[in-house]
Amino acid sequence: MGLCYLLLLATLSDSTKLPKPSLAAALSAALPGTGQIYNRSYWKTPIVWAGLGITGWLAYHNHRQYLFYRNAYRNAMQNLNANPAMPPENLRLLRESFREDRDIFALIFLGLYLLQIGEAYADAHLKGFRIYAGASPAGICLSLAW
Numbered sequence: 001m002g003l004c005y006l007l008l009l010a011t012l013s014d015s016t017k018l019p020k021p022s023l024a025a026a027l028s029a030a031l032p033g034t035g036q037i038y039n040r041s042y043w044k045t046p047i048v049w050a051g052l053g054i055t056g057w058l059a060y061h062n063h064r065q066y067l068f069y070r071n072a073y074r075n076a077m078q079n080l081n082a083n084p085a086m087p088p089e090n091l092r093l094l095r096e097s098f099r100e101d102r103d104i105f106a107l108i109f110l111g112l113y114l115l116q117i118g119e120a121y122a123d124a125h126l127k128g129f130r131i132y133a134g135a136s137p138a139g140i141c142l143s144l145a146w
């Protein structure tokens with residue numbers, strides 16, 4: 001096991017700067033995706049931005065639709081529109097459907113936001129782990145160091 005450990009140490013560079021988990025989490029909380037950039041996990045940043053962007057846009061879109069149908073329902077109930085295109089009950093059902101969808105997408109957005117903060121924090125912790133798997137004169141060598 002001593003030779004295997006020496007092979008693992010040989011793969012480590014002394015100039016490796018390990019990210020601080022608390023700073024990675026703070027950066028991700030301030031601006032989503034920056035914790036992943038700080039951890040040098042650049043490929044994760046577009047995934048974070050796409051997930052938050054899509055769910056944020058869907059929540060916004062459903063909120064605008066909710067407001068439209070809420071106003072249409074109010075107008076239909078106050079008889080401001082003498083010849084409504086839809087019965088008030090249909091307008092109410094559409095209003096409630098868009099409200100529920102808006103709330104669901106807002107919760108998904110919040111969940112993804114918290115998940116990317118946690119992922120940046122965990123990724124920064126795991127940057128210190130080194131795994132070596134390879135051949136050594138004594139046979140197959142598997143090592144883990146942190």
